[in-house]
Amino acid sequence: MKVLDRREHLRQRADYTYKFNAKTGRHGWLRLTPAYSLKVVEELIAGHDQAHRVFDPFCGTGTTALSAAYHGHEAVTTDINPFLVWLAQAKTAHYSPKDVAVTRDACAAALDLVKRRAVDPVPAPPIHNVERWWEPKVIAFLCSLRGAISAATAEPSVQRTLLLVAFCRSMIKLSNAAFNHQSMSFRNDGQLSLDLGVDMADVFAADVRFVLGGAIENPSGMATVMLGDARNSAATVKGPFDLVVTSPPYANRMSYIRELRPYMYWLGFLVNSRDAGELDWTAIGGTWGVATSRLVDWVRGSGRFESDELSQMLDQIASAENKSGAVLANYVARYFDDMWTHFRGLTPVLAPGAEVHYIVGNSTFYSVLVQTELLYSQMLTALGFDAVECRAIRKRNSNKKLVEFDVVGRWNSG
Numbered sequence: 001m002k003v004l005d006r007r008e009h010l011r012q013r014a015d016y017t018y019k020f021n022a023k024t025g026r027h028g029w030l031r032l033t034p035a036y037s038l039k040v041v042e043e044l045i046a047g048h049d050q051a052h053r054v055f056d057p058f059c060g061t062g063t064t065a066l067s068a069a070y071h072g073h074e075a076v077t078t079d080i081n082p083f084l085v086w087l088a089q090a091k092t093a094h095y096s097p098k099d100v101a102v103t104r105d106a107c108a109a110a111l112d113l114v115k116r117r118a119v120d121p122v123p124a125p126p127i128h129n130v131e132r133w134w135e136p137k138v139i140a141f142l143c144s145l146r147g148a149i150s151a152a153t154a155e156p157s158v159q160r161t162l163l164l165v166a167f168c169r170s171m172i173k174l175s176n177a178a179f180n181h182q183s184m185s186f187r188n189d190g191q192l193s194l195d196l197g198v199d200m201a202d203v204f205a206a207d208v209r210f211v212l213g214g215a216i217e218n219p220s221g222m223a224t225v226m227l228g229d230a231r232n233s234a235a236t237v238k239g240p241f242d243l244v245v246t247s248p249p250y251a252n253r254m255s256y257i258r259e260l261r262p263y264m265y266w267l268g269f270l271v272n273s274r275d276a277g278e279l280d281w282t283a284i285g286g287t288w289g290v291a292t293s294r295l296v297d298w299v300r301g302s303g304r305f306e307s308d309e310l311s312q313m314l315d316q317i318a319s320a321e322n323k324s325g326a327v328l329a330n331y332v333a334r335y336f337d338d339m340w341t342h343f344r345g346l347t348p349v350l351a352p353g354a355e356v357h358y359i360v361g362n363s364t365f366y367s368v369l370v371q372t373e374l375l376y377s378q379m380l381t382a383l384g385f386d387a388v389e390c391r392a393i394r395k396r397n398s399n400k401k402l403v404e405f406d407v408v409g410r411w412n413s414g
């Protein structure tokens with residue numbers, strides 16, 4: 001295994017994160033933290049013209065699938081989160097000029113209903129501390145708008161989908177959410193992201209125009225987006241695939257469900273916090289609500305990944321002078337056992353010679369460095385992949401130890 005480590009020269013590159021995606025057509029429809037950089041993906045996909053079937057087992061916002069489809073490939077992708085599956089389906093779909101025209105009309109009809117107060121507002125989403133997220137005036141507008149979108153469009157319909165994407169954009173712009181951290185938080189300067197003097201209907205109309213601007217740019221390739229568990233890809237997708245470009249969850253306790261909860265509550269993908277915790281427990285690396293308490297009694301099963309380095313990391317984390325050491329060691333163990341299950345389940349859907357790229361960051365727990373890239377390389381090597389390499393891509397923040405890698409391997413079925 002080759003480890004290309006040029007960390008001393010690495011910079012924190014915003015163009016290698018989701019921030020780069022914000023300006024680029026459909027890729028910029030929603031600014032979600034889980035997304036990785038379109039630039040990294042574009043570089044990898046552009047280098048593989050011969051890869052006709054591209055697979056991303058951890059779809060997230062659909063970056064790989066959309067990029068592959070724009071390059072004319074056939075893309076297949078799965079995610080365990082139904083909201084992300086819905087979003088990636090919307091981002092990769094083909095839209096006709098008529099679809100765009102009827103959506104524009106539906107937007108006008110919905111805004112007219114709001115203006116005339118001729119629609120029943122939906123109830124405010126059951127998100128904890130809803131008033132922290134939106135001012136009363138904003139909540140009232142969003143509840144009316146959400147009701148008006150339902151009244152003005154059929155379910156399912158292209159118009160409903162595209163208007164809901166625009167709704168998500170406006171809902172976040174009009175919230176107190178801030179994006180100056182790795183994960184979504186609240187602004188601490190008491191300012192809204194947007195001046196409330198603005199006409200909220202104008203904000204939504206502009207977001208609809210932005211979404212429709214992306215909708216007319218149809219990809220030439222086809223993408224299939226499915227709800228599925230990456231620990232058993234063969235149950236959902238049919239191989240063989242020539243190329244895998246993906247970014248799995250990192251072992252850093254970031255919860256995608258927590259990050260995405262405003263979208264998921266407004267769109268009805270979540271109805272209570274219990275379900276949120278349950279969904280997080282099914283996700284690799286999930287650790288929110290009930291998922292954390294379950295880790296306390298969790299024990300490693302027979303499908304564990306055996307590695308001296310992993311055992312050493314787990315011992316060090318468990319023996320840290322902190323009452324959470326044992327539970328965090330369980331968290332890390334479960335993460336790698338799940339990823340091991342994923343890699344073992346991946347090989348049956350790969351074509352001989354298929355190349356895989358896993359964009360992943362390392363992490364630290366009580367100063368113990370969790371070398372995710374090293375463990376992935378060990379897993380790929382153990383399964384018989386060739387040419388396994390860890391390529392350092394960028395520094396993740398000011399902590400010198402935190403680096404993002406591309407872990408690469410070539411499937412050798414023989």
Ligand SMILES: C[S@@+](CC[C@H](N)C(=O)[O-])C[C@H]1O[C@@H](n2cnc3c(N)ncnc32)[C@H](O)[C@@H]1O
Nearest residue numbers: 035036058060061063079080229230249283284
């Ligand atoms: C780092 S994000 C992927 C980001 C994506 N590359 C993008 O640009 O948006 C990891 C994703 O893995 C998904 N995930 C977690 N556990 C999963 C599982 N068991 N099966 C499939 N997807 C899973 C999460 O829901 C999340 O969307």
